[in-house]
Amino acid sequence: MNYNEEINHIVTKIKEIRSSQNMSIQDLAYKCDMERSNMSRIEAGHTNITIKTLCKICTALNIPLSTLFDK
Amino acid sequence: MNYNEEINHIVTKIKEIRSSQNMSIQDLAYKCDMERSNMSRIEAGHTNITIKTLCKICTALNIPLSTLFDK
DNA sequence: ATCGTGCGTATCATATATGGTACGAATGTT
DNA sequence: AACATTCGTACCATATATGATACGCACGAT
Numbered sequence: 001m002n003y004n005e006e007i008n009h010i011v012t013k014i015k016e017i018r019s020s021q022n023m024s025i026q027d028l029a030y031k032c033d034m035e036r037s038n039m040s041r042i043e044a045g046h047t048n049i050t051i052k053t054l055c056k057i058c059t060a061l062n063i064p065l066s067t068l069f070d071k
Numbered sequence: 072m073n074y075n076e077e078i079n080h081i082v083t084k085i086k087e088i089r090s091s092q093n094m095s096i097q098d099l100a101y102k103c104d105m106e107r108s109n110m111s112r113i114e115a116g117h118t119n120i121t122i123k124t125l126c127k128i129c130t131a132l133n134i135p136l137s138t139l140f141d142k
Numbered sequence: 143a144t145c146g147t148g149c150g151t152a153t154c155a156t157a158t159a160t161g162g163t164a165c166g167a168a169t170g171t172t
Numbered sequence: 173a174a175c176a177t178t179c180g181t182a183c184c185a186t187a188t189a190t191g192a193t194a195c196g197c198a199c200g201a202t
Contacts, residue, residue, distance in 0.1 A: 003126045006136055010122065024148060035191055040150060047189060050159080051081065052119045055074045065077055066140040095178060106161050111180060118159060121189085 003048075010054075010068045011045050017061050031060035074119075081125075081139045082116050088132050102131035 018028050029039035034056065041047050042057075058065050089099050100110035105127065112118050113128075129136050 003123050006126055007122055025150095026148070035193090036149085037151075037192080038190055041190090044150080048121045048123045048159095050119045050121050050189070051078055051125075052074050053189080054122075055077055064140075066137065069135075069137040069140055071135075071137070096180095097178070106163095107179085108162080108181080109160055112160085115180080119189095121159070124159080 007045055007049070009071075010049070011043050013068045013070075014057060014061070015043055017063060017067075021061065028057070028060055032056040078116050078120070081120070082114050084139045084141075085128060085132070086114055088134060088138075092132065099128070099131055103127040 018025075023031075025039050025043065026036040029036040032039065032053075034053075038047075042049060042053070054065060054068065058068065089096075094102075096110050096114065097107045100107040103110065103124075105124070109118075113120060113124070125136060125139065129139065
């Protein structure tokens with residue numbers, strides 16, 4: 001429930017799933033219609049991501065939003 | 072995975088749980104250390120909520136973040 | 143050595159989430 | 173009627189997420 005822990009958990013999940021699908025950061029950014037720099041900042045845990053952005057990422061990764069919050 | 076659906080789902084959950092705990096919007100806003108106007112906007116589905124804000128709300132409601140994404 | 147690719151990061155501009163405040167409507171209480 | 177409470181909403185200021193671009197570094201291929 002702590003923000004730092006949650007954001008770390010989420011971006012770790014994103015990185016894992018992206019890697020498992022053999023996508024680079026810029027591949028994922030492209031599928032999300034987003035700047036590569038932004039995806040890089042997100043995966044580095046430097047941004048307080050919005051739900052809209054998470055939806056884009058989950059759509060690009062073809063996973064439900066809930067996956068990112070599974071413990 | 073669609074943004075509008077997801078945000079509706081999330082705010083509906085928030086309203087349900089808040090009501091079940093007999094809290095008003097301003098009660099919840101106070102527990103979240105947030106403006107009442109902001110909480111009102113959020114529950115109306117007018118904001119693209121950030122993870123940090125969701126963490127505050129879940130902490131105030133004493134629920135894990137994942138609850139808001141359960142189908 | 144040169145080139146392409148992937149990544150991190152920095153900077154500035156723009157869009158938007160939130161803070162802070164105020165007003166009005168609905169409802170309940172006295 | 174008068175008042176308090178709750179909520180919706182509107183407005184402006186501020187903080188920050190994101191867009192857009194650029195630079196440097198590491199690595200592999202040629």
